[in-house]
Amino acid sequence: MQCSKTPLPVRTFLVLWFLALFIFLPARLYAHGTFEDPVSRVYQCYLENPESPDSQACWAAIQLAGTQQFYDWSAINRFDANDQHRAIIDDGELCSGGKASHAGLDLARNDWVTQEIVPDAYGNYEFTFIAWAPHGTKYFDFYVTKEGYDPTQPLKWSDLEDEPFCHITSVTLADGRYKMSCKLPEGKTGKHLIYNIWQRSDSPEAFYTCMDVVFTESDVTPVPITPSPTPTPDPDACLVDYQITSDWGHGFTANVTLHNNSVAVWNGWRVTWGYSANQQVTSLWDGVYTQDGSQVEVTHAEWNRTVAPGASVTFGFQGTYSGTNQPPLNFLCNNGLSTAPTTTS
Structure with missing residues (x-):
C-alpha cells in the first residue's frame, strides 16, 4: 500500500507561509x-x-x-x-x-x-x-x-x-x-x-x-537635609536593626530595618548614619541613598514610604571597605535619635 503525499506546491506553500509568519511578526x-x-x-x-x-x-x-x-x-x-x-x-x-x-x-x-x-x-x-x-x-x-x-x-x-x-x-x-x-x-x-x-x-x-x-523645582516645602545639631532624643519612635548579611574581605552586603514604634503613621521616612572607617555604599535597593564622605542618608522609595505603627520597613545595600568593617554606632531616624541600634553580622 502506498501512502499519499502532500502535493509539492501545497507543501511549498505551507513552508513559505510559516516562514513569512515568523519573519514578519511585529x-x-x-x-x-x-x-x-x-x-x-x-x-x-x-x-x-x-x-x-x-x-x-x-x-x-x-x-x-x-x-x-x-x-x-x-x-x-x-x-x-x-x-x-x-x-x-x-x-x-x-x-x-x-x-x-x-x-x-x-x-x-x-x-x-x-x-x-x-x-x-x-x-x-x-x-x-x-x-x-x-x-x-x-x-x-x-x-x-x-x-x-x-x-x-x-x-x-x-x-x-x-x-x-x-x-x-x-x-x-x-x-x-x-x-x-x-x-x-x-x-x-x-x-x-x-x-x-x-x-x-x-x-x-x-x-x-x-x-x-x-x-522644575518642587512647590512642596522641602524636607531639611541637615538634621538639627541637637535633636531631641525619641528612643521609642524608631528602632534600627543593622545586619551585615555577607562579607568577603573588601566588600559586603547589609540589611537595615526601621521599626515604627510610634503611634503615628510614617508618610515618608529617612535614616542617616556615619561610618568610622572608610566604608562606601555602592548600590542600594528599596530606597534612595546619598553618601557624603562617611555620612550616609537613605530615604524611602515611592512604594514603601508609608509605615504603620508597629510595622517595619527594610532596605538593603552593597558596599566596599578596607581595614575593619565596623558597624555604625549611631543612627538618626526621621530626625530623631534612634535607640542604640541592634547590629549583627
Whole structure:
C-alpha cells in the first residue's frame, strides 16, 4: 500500500507561509520596553500616532527613517552591548542606540516634546518603565546632560554628566511596569535630556532611552537635609536593626530595618548614619541613598514610604571597605535619635 503525499506546491506553500509568519511578526513582540514617565522620545511619537503625529520633530523623524521606528518603540536595543555602551554607539547616535532603523530619533532639534518633572519633598522622582518583555536586570543607569546642553547639536557622550545620577540594580514588576525612585540631580533647571541604559544580567543585550525633560523645582516645602545639631532624643519612635548579611574581605552586603514604634503613621521616612572607617555604599535597593564622605542618608522609595505603627520597613545595600568593617554606632531616624541600634553580622 502506498501512502499519499502532500502535493509539492501545497507543501511549498505551507513552508513559505510559516516562514513569512515568523519573519514578519511585529518586531515589538520580541522587543522589551521603554519609559512611560517621563515619556521617552520614541514612545511620545508612538502615542501621537506614527502615521500622523502632532509634533514637527516626529514628522521629521519619519522623513528620515519611516514610521516603523515608532511601532517598534520597545526595540532600541543592542545585542552586543555587554557594558561597552560608549564603544559600540557613536556620538550622534545615542537615542537610536546606533540602529539605522531608529535613526530619526537622533535628529538634533529644539522641538522634541518635553515633559516637566518635579521632585517630591525629598528630591526624588518616580520613573516608570513599560516592561513589554521583562528580563534579568544588571542595572538601570540614569544620566543627564550637562549645563549648557544644546538640543540643536547631535547628542554626544561628552554631553552627559560623567556619572549616572541614579543607579538601580533591583526592580520589581507590577502591572507590567518597573517603578524606580531616584533622587534627581541638584542644580538642574530648564530643558535637558535624560539618557537611560538598561543592561541585562542574563544576556549581553542592553536597551537605550532618550527622555526630553524640563526640570522644575518642587512647590512642596522641602524636607531639611541637615538634621538639627541637637535633636531631641525619641528612643521609642524608631528602632534600627543593622545586619551585615555577607562579607568577603573588601566588600559586603547589609540589611537595615526601621521599626515604627510610634503611634503615628510614617508618610515618608529617612535614616542617616556615619561610618568610622572608610566604608562606601555602592548600590542600594528599596530606597534612595546619598553618601557624603562617611555620612550616609537613605530615604524611602515611592512604594514603601508609608509605615504603620508597629510595622517595619527594610532596605538593603552593597558596599566596599578596607581595614575593619565596623558597624555604625549611631543612627538618626526621621530626625530623631534612634535607640542604640541592634547590629549583627
